[in-house]
Amino acid sequence: MGVITAACSAGSTTAGGGNGIPTTGGTVTFAENQSSGTINWIFPLNSLAVDLPSNVDFQYLQWEPLYWFGQRGSLTPDPSLSLAEPPVYSNGDTAVTITLKPAHWSEGTPITSRDVEFFINLARAYESSWSGFVAGEFPANIRSIQINSARSLTLRLTKAFSPSWYTDSQLSEIIPLPQQAWDKTSSTGAVGNFDLTSSGAAKVLAFLLGQAKDTNAYTSNKLWQVVDGPWHLNEYDPDGYAVLTPNLKYDIGKKPTIGKFIMEPFTSDAAEANELSTGGLTYGYVPVSDLSASARFTAAGYRLVPWPLLSISYIVLNFNNPTIGPALKQLYVRQAMQSLIDEPAYLKSFLGQAGVPDYGPVPIEPSNPYATAAARTNPYPYSPSHAIDLLRAHGWHVVPNGTTTCTHPGVSADECGPGVAAGTKLQLSLQYVAGLPYLSNMMQALKSAMSLAGITVSLSQGTEGQVVGTATACTGGPTCKWQAVQWGTPSWIWGAPYPTGEQLFSTGGGVNAGSFSNPTVDADIAAIETAPTAAATRAAWARYQADVARLLPVLWVPNTVNQVSAISNKLEGATPQNPLGYVAPSTWTLTK
């Protein structure tokens, strides 16, 4: 972290900044980070293909979540930005009552309990296509919804849940939506209560998804102008460029003082750095490859602030790929591959230490109460010879710098394992996000190290959208072509302050793109959700971390900070940055 700390202290003494006198109006231009993807989806229910941090940021500015976490670096909900009062659990933690603040949609109607129910019904209709979906969890763990009044509702749950888990990991998914404007099945149709039946909800969802696909109509479509967040969309280009202006009717929190918030996409880090060095951005980032030249940016009037997120980084393996899937299902194969990933060396050579090693499912930074001491130890340190030994011991003919093949198929301990046919080659195609030099370097180094054990990795690149779109869960067959992807680091950022892996590593989880399935991990995740006491919760967390680190549902790679932000000295209120990655420009001010 040496480079970054030095940069920070240099930044505080730079000339060219504001004099601290706040102004109203003005424009803030925010650079969308390369690894966050570009904005391409407005409707606040995301499928995995559009579940990009940029989209979530963009949606949150317009539709406020029920509970806003991470403001000022804290992992608890921020009362000034949240739409509801803290939830109240009752009936032995089998019911939760939510009370909304008195607030209004931009068209003037009040925000009601029906708007919360509307979201839940749509999420239910979206089923497994919704990125927040986990079998048996929200919204399936809601038995019934009782509307108490216009601003209060009670969710009756299927069983008792740990309140902290339920608030942080389940209620945090809810984004109330304008039922009185969106509950219809066609553009010309009347608004009704269609969402109350499952077939009606499916029709409403299909209509809204269809509207959201028309990216050219984002500003002209009246649906998207009904917002309750501090901003509404004024200008949008399908390449991801978005201009937002204040929602004058916003009454959940403090109204924005900034006149215009622009989210600007870039095709490469270098392009962003160029714009930054000319002073064209208010809030950008210094690409990792330029960290050694950070003085250039501080001289242009920026302060540099690293932005670690509650996140993890990994390579997704497709366990259902017909060619390589059977081999990937063997733990020893994944262990061999993990032993060929030299995380400390990648950090030292490529990241300038702007990251931390990641050996398991819970990040060690930003500091959080969940990571155990074991999370800092690598169970599979870099060792090509160990990788080769593992493969040889399981019936593979290892050809360093050639192609390793299975010569002893079978299910015994010294054979290749179930489903692995004789002659199976350890060849893996790996697609990763283009435009990030450190990632490209990591992938090259990984390919080189894998070749030492005869594992052939073919690299290809794509945009974030392409890579995420490629990696969708499939059940085998000829269409299940993709083998491995790295869709950027951090690879997964928790939107809620509870770093559980039910979406990532549980059987059928919404973001379990590689279709990993292991009963031990499923049981560990369930134990965290239902642990009755604090001690039991701690024990469940420890077990989960140890098991996932050992069983390798993915291959771990170093976790980078989200970005080293370059924030104009004229912009105040933007730090500390949100460890969950959201931005709240309504709380920022520009100074003269």
Added chain:
Amino acid sequence: MTTLLPSAYAPPDEDVIPQKGRNLRAALHAFLRNRLGVLGTLLVVGMALFCFVGPLVYHTDQVHTHLNQVHLSPSAAHPLGTDDVGYDELGRLMVGGQSSLEVGVAAALIATAFGALWGAIAGFASRWVDSVMMRVVDALLSVPPILLLLFLATIHQPSVPLLILVVSIVSWLIPSRLVRGEVLVLKERDFVRAARLFGVKRRRIILRHLIPNAIGTLVVNASFQVADAILLLASLSYLGLGLPPPAADWGGMLSNGINYLYSGYWWLVYPPGLAIVLTVVGFNFIGDALREALEVRLRER
């Protein structure tokens, strides 16, 4: 007319060959008198030797990364330093040049050959066929080449043969127009008319009479095509759609080096940039010299 024709139609077997030899010698003489042409040849030959013979003399590992040797500045061990994954930059320049030259030369040859054939057929065929064929060319010319390249390069995994194909696809249009223009003039010449009167087949007329007479234009164009293809490949790689690692090409190396511009790693930027410029300039000089050498009017000037 019938009495005139036999004398106007030069029988191919007796006179033409020595005439051709004389022409070639004169053209070579004119080429060698052109200093820039000679310089261009030296540059291109020098680059080819550097890329293809260099690695036999200067051995480097261009397959495995060396994480303890990243971003080393030039030294005795690494005359041009190392890049961001520890590859020796000089060795990489040689390997990268191989693919750049291979793609450049092969794409130029394919594009020129196909374009020549297309243009010759269009020029010689009926007006109707000519119209259709040239509208196809016009339509393809109206598509921005980079768009087509990006499309093809994203749906397929880039490889040297694919890049050759992709670059050829957008490069054959200009030679086809040039050759068609030549053929439209040539087909009214007496020797072609005579050949048609004698019942020589169309295919033979195109291949034996029309294309050989347009060869000057073609050779000149081909040399420019090589330069263009190298640049096109460089821009593709610059956009991240070049050869996947550990393969390299100059454009990709340059694009990579640009990332570290602010960090002052000049050895990652100038060498590949210079290699591209020198090779492209070399081929352009050769093209200019060839044009002067083959164009009789310019030669006598």
